[in-house]
Amino acid sequence: MKFPYDILGNIALVKFKEKTSVKEKERFANSLLHNNKSIKTVLEKSGRFKGRLRKQQTRWIAGEKTKEVLYKENGCVFRFNIDKTYFSPRLSNERKEIAQKVKAGDSVLVMFAGVGPYGIVIAKNSRAGRVYFNEINKEANKYAEMNISLNNVKGKVILLKGDIKNIAKKISKVWVSVRGTLVPHKFDVIVMPRPQLKDSFLREAFTLSKKGTRVFYYDFCKEEEIEDIVKRIKKDATKYKKEIKVLNIKKAGEIAPYKYRIRVDFIVLN
Numbered sequence: 384m385k386f387p388y389d390i391l392g393n394i395a396l397v398k399f400k401e402k403t404s405v406k407e408k409e410r411f412a413n414s415l416l417h418n419n420k421s422i423k424t425v426l427e428k429s430g431r432f433k434g435r436l437r438k439q440q441t442r443w444i445a446g447e448k449t450k451e452v453l454y455k456e457n458g459c460v461f462r463f464n465i466d467k468t469y470f471s472p473r474l475s476n477e478r479k480e481i482a483q484k485v486k487a488g489d490s491v492l493v494m495f496a497g498v499g500p501y502g503i504v505i506a507k508n509s510r511a512g513r514v515y516f517n518e519i520n521k522e523a524n525k526y527a528e529m530n531i532s533l534n535n536v537k538g539k540v541i542l543l544k545g546d547i548k549n550i551a552k553k554i555s556k557v558w559v560s561v562r563g564t565l566v567p568h569k570f571d572v573i574v575m576p577r578p579q580l581k582d583s584f585l586r587e588a589f590t591l592s593k594k595g596t597r598v599f600y601y602d603f604c605k606e607e608e609i610e611d612i613v614k615r616i617k618k619d620a621t622k623y624k625k626e627i628k629v630l631n632i633k634k635a636g637e638i639a640p641y642k643y644r645i646r647v648d649f650i651v652l653n
Contacts, residue, residue, distance in 0.1 A: 413425075482509045632646070
């Protein structure tokens with residue numbers, strides 16, 4: 384029997400059906416190890432991503448006993464712990480597409496950056512002036528710093544640690560220096576690969592936007608709810624005294640039957 388799985392560098396993450404026997408799991412895991420020499424460890428996905436930190440639970444099945452991944456995409460390399468940090472290999476094309484939309488000299492802010500994939504892919508695959516990214520998960524920040532070094536983007540990528548709500552309040556009012564680099568009050572591009580939370584964080588995005596800022600906003604919904612999300616974005620724009628123009632609405636992957644990750648691209652007009 385075959386089971387769905389993702390490959391993250393040296394680790395295969397398998398989603399087994401309920402009541403699959405231990406022997407059957409081990410048999411499938413060992414076949415993966417045998418048929419794909421790049422896979423060194425097979426883990427079972429035992430829980431969904433939870434909360435703002437987007438942590439999940441996995442269980443070791445076969446191979447080397449590790450949960451640390453070394454993963455490559457878009458000319459970049461990332462190291463992270465699969466249980467302690469969030470990373471989706473399925474967003475590889477999304478990250479590349481966003482990088483292609485960044486213009487020369489743009490100042491870019493990536494919220495909810497995890498171990499840094501969006502920010503580092505943009506830095507390596509665009510002519511952005513400087514890329515700032517933010518993450519609240521302390522463990523993810525440790526790996527983000529490691530990944531900045533691994534990809535030789537020190538100086539071009541600046542890590543802003545902590546809650547984006549607090550950071551937005553601070554940098555919108557005073558000049559903040561991070562390792563000798565002044566963080567801008569407003570950004571040319573804001574990327575928002577949000578976790579599944581009720582808070583839209585659009586207040587923070589609008590606080591840090593200016594005329595011409597392009598925002599790439601991610602959300603999760605059913606097909607019939609897409610228009611509601613667009614209306615909510617426009618409503619929040621009005622609430623925070625911003626005028627926007629929606630440029631594109633894209634389904635960026637199916638996350639469950641009839642439920643999608645969507646991306647709404649819009650530009651701030653004032």
